[in-house]
Amino acid sequence: MQFSIVVFPGSNREHDAWHVARHVLGESATYVHHKESDLKGADAVILPGGFAYGDYLRTGAIARFSPIMGAVRAFAERGGPVIGICNGFQVLVEAGLLPGALLRNERLKFICDFLHLRVDSLDTPFTRRARPGQVLCIPVAHGEGRYFADPDALAQLERQQQVVFRYTDPEGRLDPAANPNGSVNAIAGICNAARNVVGMMPHPEDACETELGSRDGLVIFESVLDAVASGVGANGGGAHVSTAAMGAGRRP
Amino acid sequence: MHARVFVTLKPSVFDPQGKTIQEALHTLGYPGVQDVRQGKYFELDLDAPTAEAARALAAELADKLLANPVIESYRIEVTD
Structure with missing residues (x-):
């Protein structure tokens, strides 16, 4: 399968994702420059970590206008x-x-550490191979990772079981001390x-080999391999997803 | 025309930077500082025929890029 990895000016984890796709999974991977408008036959798209456009204005605020984002949106809608x-x-x-x-993290500190996450939904192409309630040990590296949604949006996320990962202790229990950034x-x-479409602050691509301290991130990539092999996605005859069903955007 | 756009976090959004600045001011001997909220300020030089047109353009720019309506609100001032 083909992983297409989008590279913005200021991305810096694109090679980590490419390495996992090519060397750990043995699949195809290609970089897609932010000024391109074609995803090069993607079966799955990865937007990597880094500091796109220097995080100027707000994190991600400028990158969303990159030409490639039109193709990413169309791919997601398919x-x-x-x-x-x-x-x-x-x-x-x-991008909505x-x-x-x-x-900004609640305690203003850039956090670079291994943390524990509990998988709270297996119903995504990136978690279908996980076990219910599985706890993953995966590193984070961010200064602005405090997730926020207003009370109505949050209630909807919870009601529709759209929370895929939560910070927990090693046993999978919620604990304020295990929440690194004050995320709601x-x-x-x-x-x-x-x-x-899944977004996560931790870095599964940096936890796929024993030498790096954890292989717990591998399940994310094995899940999407499994999903694409099963026909899920934009190229495998999966159902078209209407923009309304996407149901996310503040800026359609 | 010139427009000034002031972008601030909505009251419901915790502002740890503002809180830290407030604590620093207390340490400096200003116990009367009851709250600090940090925001962003933009000066725009606009090709617009009237103040109304400049205000409308500034609002469009704020909606599209300068502010994120999920977490921020904004205020506009227009001058010649």
Whole structure:
């Protein structure tokens, strides 16, 4: 399968994602420059971590206007699996492909550490191979990861089980001390209403090999391999997802 | 025409930077500072025929880019 990895000026984790796709999974991967308008035959799209456009104005605020984002939106609307990791998550919320916003960490500190996440929804192409309630040990590296949504949007996320990952202790229990950035409801990752677009602050692409301290991130990539092999997505005859069903955007 | 756009976090959004600045001011000996909210300020030089047109254009820019309506609100001042 083909992973297309979008590269913005200031992206810096694109090679980490490429390495996992090519060397750990043995699949095809290609970089797509932000000024291009074609995703090069993508089966899945990765928006990587980094500091697109220097995080000027707000994280992800400028990147959402890159030409490639039109193709990413169209791919998502066709049901294609899209994951935004860290800065990629910030781009997806600014683009309105996911609801909410990501704000400066509550304690103002840039956090770079291994943390525990509980998988709270298996109903996405990126988590279908996880076990219910599985706890993953995956690193985070961010200064602006405090997830925020207003009370109505938050209630809708919870009602529709769009919270995919939460920060927990190693046993999967919610604990304020395990929430690194003050995210509302300890949210570490969410999906859209159609469930094919996922955003997460932690970095699964940096936790796929024993040498890096954890292989817990691998399940994210194995899940999307499985999903695409099963015909999920923009190229496999999956159902078309209407913009209304995407149900995320503040800026359609 | 010139427009000034003031972007601030909505009251419901916690502002840890503002809180830290407030604490620093307390440390400096200003206990009367009861709250600080940090925002953004933009000066726009606009090709617009009237103040009304400048205000409308500034609002469009704020809606599209300068402010994120999920977390922020804005206020506009127009001058010649």
